[in-house]
Structure formats: structure tokens, C-alpha cells
């Protein structure tokens with residue numbers, strides 16, 4: 001039995017635009033997905049995922065999800081288990097063990113589909129645990145690359161390396177196309193997260209931005225402007241200028257909103273945070289519902305979010321310098 005964990009993340013800047021080759025800066029935070037894998041003596045996969053939105057289920061299946069001995073349609077199971085299936089496929093490939101079967105248990109304190117990168121954390125931790133269970137050790141960069149391929153496939157060919165690289169390496173990272181690196185000395189940022197209790201569908205939201213970008217030149221310009229904003233943000237990070245970082249987060253939220261990926265609940269939380277004096281506030285990740293991230297050293301933003309109707313829970317998040325971890 002082998003267990004690995006990997007962190008979720010918040011985007012300081014650059015989600016969505018990063019899919020089109022602009023830079024982005026995600027930061028790993030101290031909420032993790034833990035994946036435990038045990039090799040089976042048959043070729044089946046059994047997944048226990050209490051947090052999955054199919055009301056918590058246990059499912060056993062072979063190659064065909066329609067065989068699943070669970071009382072829900074095969075395509076629903078396939079959608080919900082896409083990242084786990086992808087992780088298993090990557091591990092089988094890496095270990096040259098195409099018929100390996102696994103019992104997989106997932107425990108996570110990252111809300112699902114909320115922009116905190118639960119999918120990347122599950123993919124990274126899942127590949128690491130499953131390959132180690134088969135006696136193969138991959139480096140963090142190999143894990144990041146294989147987890148990226150999983151996200152790329154599940155998100156139907158539209159994914160960046162940002163979430164998976166950040167989850168595998170930890171810390172604050174910079175991703176631009178295939179060029180991924182850790183930022184050497186990021187400032188200490190007082191992250192506050194507000195969560196509306198909902199979720200957005202990453203694949204659909206990414207497709208919505210792609211369509212707008214194809215339809216309108218000014219939407220393509222908006223994506224390019226996010227790239228300019230991220231480059232300005234990198235200068236602010238180098239200068240430890242937290243006030244400017246916050247101002248740029250506000251601007252980034254506006255540009256994401258123009259691209260149609262915000263939501264009433266996300267806007268309400270952003271304005272709740274700003275009203276409480278946060279240095280900056282924006283949605284994080286794909287949007288549509290889920291989380292916002294704000295910067296505030298004091299407790300004012302946390303308290304204001306707790307009193308914002310749209311907000312289900314609010315919490316502080318610390319930068320997690322550790323990526324994938326062998327438990």
C-alpha cells in the first residue's frame with residue numbers, strides 16, 4: 001500500500017490566458033489530496049472517493065466503465081473518475097505494466113471543481129502513489145508532465161501545465177507554454193479564500209473562452225492583456241510590492257469577468273473582500289463558481305467573507321513550499 005499527497009493552488013494571476021501560451025503564476029497552498037494505492041491481483045480498478053459529487057461512492061470496474069458495479073450510468077462514472085483513470089493509465093505506462101489493477105482511496109481537503117486545483121492534485125498524487133506501488137520512482141517534473149497529459153485529455157485538449165506543475169513542485173511557480181519554473185523567493189502573501197460551496201466545469205469554461213477568442217478580436221486582446229498584466233505582476237513580485245500585486249489581482253478579476261468566467265457569487269465575494277479593505281481580490285481557477293482569493297493580513301476580509309451571503313466558508317491559505325509528498 002502506497003500513499004502520496006499533493007497540494008491544491010490558488011492563481012495569483014493568469015488562469016485561462018495560460019491555456020493560450022500567456023504566462024501565469026499559481027501558488028501551491030496547504031490543502032492536499034491524499035491518494036492511497038494498493039496493487040490488486042486482478043486487472044480491475046476500485047476507487048473509493050468519499051468527496052466525489054456522486055454522493056460518495058465506491059466503484060469497481062475493468063476497462064469498460066459500463067461494467068461498473070454501481071447503480072449510475074457509465075458516462076457519469078467516467079466523467080467523475082476521468083482524472084483517476086488517467087492517473088492509473090499514466091502509472092501503468094510509466095511502469096510498463098498495462099494490466100496492473102489497483103484499489104485506490106482518495107481523501108482530500110481541496111473542494112472539488114472550485115478553482116483550487118483538486119484535479120491536478122489528484123492526478124499528481126495518484127500517479128506518484130501508483131508508480132511507487134509498482135516499484136517505479138518518477139521525479140517531480142516527470143510527475144508534472146504525466147499529470148498534465150491527464151488534464152489535457154480530460155479537458156479535451158485544452159489545458160495548461162500550470163496546475164499540475166504547481167501541484168508537483170509546490171511553492172509559487174511561473175508557467176508559460178512548456179516553460180515551467182519555480183519562483184526562487186516569493187514574498188509572504190496573506191491569502192484569504194472565500195468558497196461559495198459551488199463548482200464550475202473547467203472544460204466548459206475553457207471552451208467558452210476559446211469561442212469568445214475566436215469570435216472577437218477584442219476577446220483575443222483581453223487574453224493578451226492578461227499576459228501583460230502577469231508580466232507586470234512578476235515585476236511586483238520581484239519588488240515585494242504587495243500593494244501592487246493586490247491592484248493587479250483586482251484588474252485580473254475584471255479581465256476574467258469580461259471573458260465571461262465570473263459568477264454572481266464570485267463577484268459578491270470579491271466585492272465583500274474589497275469592501276473589507278483587502279489589498280486585492282479575484283476569482284481563482286476556471287471560475288463559474290467556487291473560490292475567490294484575496295490578500296489581507298488582518299482578519300477583516302475573513303470576517304467580511306463569513307458574513308457574505310454568497311460565501312459558504314472562508315479560510316486562510318498559506319503558501320505550501322512542498323509539492324508532491326510521499327506519506
Ligand SMILES: Nc1ncnc2c1ncn2[C@@H]1O[C@H](COP(=O)(O)OP(=O)(O)O)[C@@H](O)[C@H]1O
Nearest residue numbers: 049051080108112113114115116117118119202
Ligand atoms: N477528492 C476527490 N476524489 C475523487 N476525484 C476528485 C477529487 N477531487 C477532485 N477530483 C476530480 O477532479 C475533478 C474536479 O476538477 P476540476 O473541474 O478541474 O476542478 P478543480 O481542479 O478546480 O478542483 C472532479 O470532478 C474529479 O474528477
Ligand SMILES: C[C@@](O)(CCOP(=O)(O)O)CC(=O)O
Nearest residue numbers: 015016115117159160285286
Ligand atoms: C482555467 C485554467 O487556466 C485553470 C483551471 O484551474 P481549476 O481546474 O479550475 O483549478 C485551465 C488550465 O490552465 O488548464
Ligand SMILES: [Mg+2]
Nearest residue numbers: 117119120202
Ligand atoms: Mg482542475
